[in-house]
Amino acid sequence: MKPSIPQGTRDFGAASIRKRDFIFQTIRTAFTLHGFEPLETPAFEKLETLMGKYGEEGDKLIFKILNNGLDKKAEKAQAAFDNVLLGKNEPKLTERALKYDLTIPFARYVAMNHGQLAMPFKRFQIQNVWRADRPQKGRYREFTQCDADIVGSQSLLNEVELSNIYHNVFEQLQIPVSICINNRKILLALAQQCGDEQLITALAVAIDKLDKIGLEKVVIELSDRGFSIENIDLIKKYLATAQLNTNDEKLESIEQLFGENELAKEAIGELKSVLTHCSFLAIDFTLARGLDYYTGSIFEVKPTTVQMGSIGGGGRYDDLTGLFGVKDVPGVGISFGVDRIYDVMEELEVFPADITSQKEVLLINFGEEYATDLLSIAKELRNANIPTVIFPDAKKLDKQSKYANKRGFEYVIFFGEDEKKNAQVQLKNFITGDKQIVTIDEAIKLINA
């Protein structure tokens, strides 16, 4: 058979792992410096833990794991399978699923352990998640998320801290981004004005498309969804804020639009409070975000110079653990999409040059009789923190040298008959081509220089 990997997955070679590690390190350091503690949860959860948390679409995109020992009757299995395809829970066929994001498993963890956790609880989590989505540019079926959440605190200071993490990390990674903020309460207020808070989902879906399909088509979609002409007129006025340039202008026009609406006043107050400390944030009243569990601030990060979907997102949820029977644990969190960040950085060519080159040394093998010497040279080099490879076979020297060249060793050490007589080594710099005969200690100094 022709070897291949499943759709939407990737292998990571040495070069890409080093680059990915660079991103992970940057994010992990920022999380740690802001006092978040690490957490890991299983790759798969009980299906019931995940189902119904991501909306109808989300349920279909969850990777379900087939049970072992399935019912042998074909019709029964088929019926169960059809249920699963409809996005229903079907314990006879599948009762576990790969995790879809890090937030819901985290909520499950908090709900299970809230008695023991020191509140406010701050955790970060860097793990893979899986989605049975159709892969395309910047979209994978297995990808890595880096989440930081704070639960057990209503304070907007948390929003400020998380915003600062976004700001710091993308600055360090040298990705020009716009970090957008909005507040779900303002959308809820808009739904209220339209006569029904339940309309928020339909409203959010339509509004979110503004920059993609344009105002006219949004209006058409809204009217298809049954919004009245007066309501659409209101929504149009609301969307007009997207044209304004500054946060102040946007806030002002929204204030005028909503007047004395309590929710709107709350939302505006919260936005202003966060903006006081984070002037880099950009208000975007058309930002909606699909996930239903957000209730307050919502964030989204987009690269400004590269065509790519959002590379980060998050928001406040007042009752995430309520889904698991634990009330009154409000929280707020953000997420980084490492895979997209990687693609963006690759496109912008902003990976530091030195992460791909390692100061490694190759010891040329002149034959079995030198094994003991090579091992002790290697030991000295490694004690000096120099990654060292002993070429295992006494192949021709040009073969060994070619290997050194191909793998990108910075130094090669020759230790053969002549060198052994003088208790020295020949150190060759494979970048410059310079050779010199020196003692091992001198070689170590030269390499570490």
Added chain:
RNA sequence: GAGGAUAUAGCUCAGUUGGUUAGAGCGCUGGUUUGUGGUGCCGGAGGUCGUGGGUUCGAGCCCCAUUAUCCUCCCCA
């Protein structure tokens, strides 16, 4: 779920209106200095043209089906 594109050597691709032994670059491999790589020069291996049918005297090229991948929309990181 809807739409579009592609499938030829290990990789990236070319292949002209269907016409003999299907090409290039890179990579791999051997030699060019029998203790030294990268650049040069010479040589070599490697493809039942995604799969299955059909049209034709003849198909990499045309038609149908199928599978896979990529891209767009939906949705998202």
